Amino acid sequence: MxxxxxxxxxxxxxxxxxxxxxxxxxxxxKVTAIDCDSDVNLPSALGIKGGFRPLSExxxxxxQRVLGPLGMYKLNPKVDDVFEQYSVYNxxxxxxxxxxxxxxxxxxxxxxxxxxxxxxxxHAIFKKKDILILDMEAGIEHLGRGTARGVDLLIAVVxxxxxxxxxxxxxxxxxxxxxIERIAVVxxxxxxxxxxxxxLESVKYPILGYVPFSNCFIKADxxxxxxxxxxDLKPFEDIKKxxxxxxx
Numbered sequence: 376m377x378x379x380x381x382x383x384x385x386x387x388x389x390x391x392x393x394x395x396x397x398x399x400x401x402x403x404x405k406v407t408a409i410d411c412d413s414d415v416n417l418p419s420a421l422g423i424k425g426g427f428r429p430l431s432e433x434x435x436x437x438x439q440r441v442l443g444p445l446g447m448y449k450l451n452p453k454v455d456d457v458f459e460q461y462s463v464y465n466x467x468x469x470x471x472x473x474x475x476x477x478x479x480x481x482x483x484x485x486x487x488x489x490x491x492x493x494x495x496x497x498h499a500i501f502k503k504k505d506i507l508i509l510d511m512e513a514g515i516e517h518l519g520r521g522t523a524r525g526v527d528l529l530i531a532v533v534x535x536x537x538x539x540x541x542x543x544x545x546x547x548x549x550x551x552x553x554x555i556e557r558i559a560v561v562x563x564x565x566x567x568x569x570x571x572x573x574x575l576e577s578v579k580y581p582i583l584g585y586v587p588f589s590n591c592f593i594k595a596d597x598x599x600x601x602x603x604x605x606x607d608l609k610p611f612e613d614i615k616k617x618x619x620x621x622x623x
Contacts, residue, residue, distance in 0.1 A: 376622055377500050377525055379518070379555070381511040381546050382532035384414065387563035390592055390602050391532055392510040393420035394611045395618075397603040400467045405505040407462075408469055409496070413476040417510045418463070421471055422601040427463045429475025430495060431488050440494075441487040448487065454494045455502070470505065493522060500525035523553040527622050530583065532561050535571040543578055559621065561614060564588040581621065584614040 378395070382388040389412070396408040410417035418427050431437075440452035462470045474492050499507050500522055509526075511518075518526070531546040533539035543560055550558050558580050565571070565585040575582065591606040603611075 376618075377507045377509075377527045378530060378618070379509040379511050379523075379526045379528070380530045380532060381549075383542060386532045386534050387586070387592070388532040389416045389420050389510050391530070391561055391563070391586075391611070391614075392417060392508050393601060394603045394608065395615060396421060396469045396508050397467055397601070398608070398611060398615050399506045399508075400469050406469045406508065407499055407503060407505040408471050408508045408510065409499060410471070410473045410510050411496075412510055412512045415473055415475075418471050418473060419599055420601060421465045421467075421469055422604075423463055423465050423471055424599075427471065427473050428461055429473045430457070430461060431475030431492060433457070433461070433491075437487050437491045441490045448490050450490065451497075452491060452494050454491070454498050458495060458498050458503075472499075493518075497522050497525075518553055523550075523555050526555050527557065528618065529555045529558045530561055530618075531558065531580070532563055534564050535562055535566065535568070535575065537574060539575065540577060543580065547580070557621070559583050559618075561586065581617075583617045583621075584610055586610045586614075 380388045380392045392408060396406050400406045408417060408421060415429070436457060440454065441448055443449045458472070462472055464470055474495065496518060529546065529550045531543050533542050539562070547558055560578055560580050560582045561584055562575060562582060563586045566588050587610065589606060592602055595602040595605055
């Protein structure tokens with residue numbers, strides 16, 4: 376099962392990614408969680424305080440693996456050993472990797488770092504049997520068309536309101552453009568309201584669940600505690616069940 380979780384900054388996608396990783400690990404699955412966001416938060420949400428190194432900073436290794444003769448790029452550099460060596464595990468056995476930031480060039484830039492990180496994602500998606508959870512940025516284009524085809528489900532995390540519809544539409548277009556067929560929605564910070572419900576009814580994708588607004592998540596963030604240690608997990612357990620049913 377390969378899940379990509381996308382959404383604008385601050386909507387709670389990292390919280391969802393961390394809690395789903397925890398729940399699957401709790402059920403005995405091998406889980407890999409990869410932070411693909413330039414604003415790195417997933418390790419701390421999984422209780423990892425340090426010890427990880429963003430893979431985009433492995434400049435010497437990237438140069439060795441990606442650059443071939445005459446300065447040509449290798450499209451499929453060897454990364455399996457890097458994947459293992461730079462994995463960090465939390466106390467629940469979740470494997471965590473951090474991709475890090477790529478300095479962006481022009482549109483369509485195919486820099487060595489980009490080639491290397493895409494190879495890491497391909498390895499995670501196509502070579503590993505673990506449950507994979509990708510904590511993405513709002514944009515998912517850097518997955519690449521070939522890699523994206525291995526993603527079983529793209530989850531758009533939204534907050535209730537008109538912007539939700541715009542966000543879902545944009546993510547839907549990105550998903551379709553790179554070949555992800557299955558898309559679903561999680562509504563975070565939900566507060567009961569007839570108007571909000573009416574707005575959300577216009578979302579054409581399956582809604583996996585509604586996570587109620589709670590100060591607990593703010594407290595977990597402020598105290599640097601994994602949210603699954605102190606917050607109500609019932610909404611997330613229901614979301615996990617729906618994901619399993621959808622992908623069965």
